[in-house]
Amino acid sequence: MIVFGTKGYLYQLAILTLVCGSCSTPAAHTLRKRVTKFTLFFVPLFPISTKYATQCTFCGAEQKVTREQAEQLQTQAAGVPGGQSYGQPQRPYQRPGA
Template sequence: MIIFGTKGYLYQLAMLTLVCGRCGNPAAHALRKRVTKFTLFFVPLFPFSTKYMTQCTFCGAEQSVSKEQAEHLRAQSANDPAHGQPHRQPYRS
């Protein structure tokens, strides 16, 4: 008998101040990375799905972003001297 399946991992990459595209409030947004790995006998072997997203802490709206956008936002948050300045985040449902 072979036991296989998947296991999900959620990594928080950064906290950003963005203007939410849904509620319009300047609020903190969590930049997250969701990785799904294939498992064999409960041992995670390799990732087969990676997704990036932001989530508004005010209204809870979640939005998918590309890997390039996520890397840009993460670098911007690490190097931004005006850390508290909100950036506009378009909302796509």
């Protein structure tokens, strides 16, 4: 007898502050990656599907995003130089010449 099936894995890639499309509230959103893998005798062998989504932590609404959009959001969350990330502390304002 051969035992096979699928198993799902959920990865949290980043947390971003975005305006929710459902509740119109600026709130934290989690960027998630869901991978479904084929299993044989309860051993995961290879991925069958990969999906990306953001979920609002205020209202719970989930929105699907493409892989490219997920990569852009993850780069934004990492705070690449030249971009502003909400999770990083900002420098205090100093007057010129002070």
